[in-house]
Amino acid sequence: MEKIYITQDIAKEAKELLEKEYTVVIGKNLAEDELCEIIGEYDGIITRSQTRITKKVIEAADNLKVIGRAGVGIDGIDLEAATRRGITVVNTPESNTIAACEHAIALMLSVTRCIPQAHQSIQEGRWDRKSFTGIQLLDKTVGIIGVGRVGSNVAKRLQAFNMRTIGYDPYITEERAKELGVELVDLDTLLGESDYITLHTPLTEETRGMIGAAEIAKMKDGVRLINAARGAIVDVKALAEALASGKVAAAGIDVWASEPLLPENNPFITMTNVALTPHIGASTKEAQAGVATDVALGVRQVLHGEPVATAVNASPITKAMLRVIQPYFDVCERIGHIAIDLAGGRISGIAVEYTGELAETETAPLTTAILKGLLSPVLQQPVNFVNARGIAKERHIDIRETKTARGRYYTNTVTLTIETNAGSHQVTATLFDRKEAKIVALDHFRVDLEPKGCFIVAPHEDKPGMIGQVATVLGGAHININSMQVGASNAKGVNVMAVGVDKDIPTAIIPALLNIEGIQDVKIIHCEH
Structure with a gap:
């Protein structure tokens, strides 16, 4: 286990x-x-x-x-x-998106109305209303750095406070920003126009230390800064100096470059214009x-x-994309298995054509599934959705994708063409009712195969007795036939026989099948993965 x-x-x-x-x-x-x-x-x-x-x-x-x-x-x-x-x-x-969003807003309200300090004064037996005069969020500008899952939810809620929401995020489109009610600006504009700045970016080489002394100098006097994203995004020493000078009026911080935060690493320890929490942004029961x-x-x-x-x-997969492509993963992996059994040579490239509903969505994850099915049977190392493309690249396998509105035989199809030094082969699959997978073409032959188990593909002359002779050879080897069909091709006088069997075919059977007069080739296909 x-x-x-x-x-x-x-x-x-x-x-x-x-x-x-x-x-x-x-x-x-x-x-x-x-x-x-x-x-x-x-x-x-x-x-x-x-x-x-x-x-x-x-x-x-x-x-x-x-x-x-x-x-x-x-x-x-x-x-x-x-x-x-x-x-x-x-x-x-996504699981802690709302928790992180709400905590960022809680920090913002705390540093706006001096809530932690007012609470502490009451606990100490004082009644000091004058020291805790705050400001209002109404009509203030909030700059959101990172308008992703958390940042977009923060924007939505702050708009309910009648705040102007501007954002810096090089990875979202203008159209998406308009949907969110966020005005996209460059970083310098955001720093210069914001009354509040809230950070919602991941920690990358690009964002590490992105808010330092130089950036703080570009901010409005009296700005309030919130960081509930990642501690290393902000230079805390520069922030502490700005808080001490009054350049930054207040800051709410939940995350730290080194956790747990030790007193000797905390430059805010004596400051009264901060709200500090121990990385609890995601700490809700839900x-x-x-x-x-x-x-x-x-x-x-x-x-x-x-x-x-x-x-x-x-390959990234959104929920909307997954709803469309999810049913196709299994059949894509299976046609990869089929293609490698058809190949008969060293792979130089693959071409994948998607039609119908697949032409309208991102299909890179499905191509990865095809590569997984194609490479797994011939490599000793595990091949999965993470390394399949890297392995293909290492082996100089060219990968091409095309999309068309409608397939040749059916609306929604996936067609894999595998190119080798011995020639090329093609497999076309479809799904009926987005559930039932079928192989509908092998090379230039029309077929109707369920991609399961093991079957024999044998192009042959279109003449009487072919099926009987193949059945005789298999029966003599104690191989049970589960299914059999004959598909026509574009070439006159040539058909293909597809025979489903109940177990793997011993290699010794292949010469006996090839010896049947009129059999042009024999391929053993394994569909399982």
């Missing part, structure tokens, strides 16, 4: 979901060397931000297939090393349950060999 290590306890529902299929070990956060000692026996690991999955840990992980991050950030995981090893990294980008369940589902999907929408080192 496959094993999963969890670095700290998770929600009961998630644990029960995994324990139905796997051996689950609830452990603790381990240092790098300690983790290296145990990771070799595990197929999956689920962690939070406290445990770092480094290159050294990944290289010690002989059986590891998936790393699950119970949260949004992946900055503690060596993504490049995981990808090279074909290890899928999944996170939970978010914690959602994060745990979602990461457990993602880990299970990877261990089942299925595509995962939240895999951060595979």
